[in-house]
Amino acid sequence: MEEMFTILHFILIGYLIKLTAGTLFQYTPAPEFYPAPYNVSFHRGDVAVLSCSIYNLGTKTVVWRRIDSSFPLTSGTMTVIEDKRIQVAHIEFKNQWDLTIKDVRPEDDGVYECQISSKDRTVRRIITLNVVERKVEIPEINITEPQYIERGDKIVLQCNATGEYYPPDEIDWFRNGHKITTNITQGVQISKDYIFEKKTFTSVLKIDRARMQDDGTYVCRASNMQITNTKVTVLNAETSPIKRGTAGGKLTKTDSSVSWSSSSQLTCNYINMLNIITSWILVNLYYNS
Numbered sequence: 056m057e058e059m060f061t062i063l064h065f066i067l068i069g070y071l072i073k074l075t076a077g078t079l080f081q082y083t084p085a086p087e088f089y090p091a092p093y094n095v096s097f098h099r100g101d102v103a104v105l106s107c108s109i110y111n112l113g114t115k116t117v118v119w120r121r122i123d124s125s126f127p128l129t130s131g132t133m134t135v136i137e138d139k140r141i142q143v144a145h146i147e148f149k150n151q152w153d154l155t156i157k158d159v160r161p162e163d164d165g166v167y168e169c170q171i172s173s174k175d176r177t178v179r180r181i182i183t184l185n186v187v188e189r190k191v192e193i194p195e196i197n198i199t200e201p202q203y204i205e206r207g208d209k210i211v212l213q214c215n216a217t218g219e220y221y222p223p224d225e226i227d228w229f230r231n232g233h234k235i236t237t238n239i240t241q242g243v244q245i246s247k248d249y250i251f252e253k254k255t256f257t258s259v260l261k262i263d264r265a266r267m268q269d270d271g272t273y274v275c276r277a278s279n280m281q282i283t284n285t286k287v288t289v290l291n292a293e294t295s296p297i298k299r300g301t302a303g304g305k306l307t308k309t310d311s312s313v314s315w316s317s318s319s320q321l322t323c324n325y326i327n328m329l330n331i332i333t334s335w336i337l338v339n340l341y342y343n344s
Contacts, residue, residue: 107169196281210262214275226258
């Protein structure tokens with residue numbers, strides 16, 4: 056009986072050893088990095104994103120650091136240094152651990168590493184960040200040339216304003232010092248359009264039917280304090296071209312008629328007078344001969 060218990064004891068010990076060995080020496084796949092760019096470039100002021108995606112991370116922690124410093128920038132999702140621009144973009148249960156740097160600057164330029172915390176520091180990915188200065192362009196503003204518009208015709212003015220890095224936020228219109236806004240009932244419309252690639256803000260002012268009070272100086276003012284103006288002259292269709300001050304003005308039919316009749320009357324009176332004098336001379340010569 057004692058021998059049977061001994062045999063069962065050894066069998067149980069062997070089973071436990073086998074079970075424990077299977078648990079202790081269970082194979083765990085090594086972490087692997089997903090393919091990602093090794094060299095990235097961003098303009099100054101952009102949000103720089105350094106990608107790092109890891110497969111089979113397990114319970115290990117991802118650490119970001121600059122290659123020239125042993126002090127980490129981040130550990131897991133926590134930012135270690137006192138720089139609010141730096142964060143780790145990570146969604147729970149995802150493999151992505153991207154380092155983001157807001158408002159990236161030239162001093163952020165350099166080599167970074169995405170490292171898996173372990174005794175072996177070779178489990179890492181090296182990424183080079185290049186910070187490029189934007190091409191600086193001098194802001195400018197331009198507007199439609201001065202116009203002469205008949206009363207009742209459409210007025211269309213366009214203003215284009217550019218920014219140094221981005222388009223201006225807004226453009227305002229003024230006529231003779233008074234701000235103009237869209238007014239559908241009066242036929243006034245202001246349209247706006249952004250062209251980010253060209254850093255341009257375009258605004259078009261349309262007045263469906265010009266009135267005499269629409270005459271004046273129109274000012275276009277951008278939010279970056281650029282300003283320009285143009286002149287619109289509204290002409291009254293009942294006014295003669297000469298009074299408008301336009302070149303090449305001609306007399307009206309009425310003026311022409313009056314001028315012609317006056318000239319003709321003077322010419323006729325002169326001829327009649329000559330005929331009378333001539334006849335009187337001839338009569339005197341006849342009787343005195």
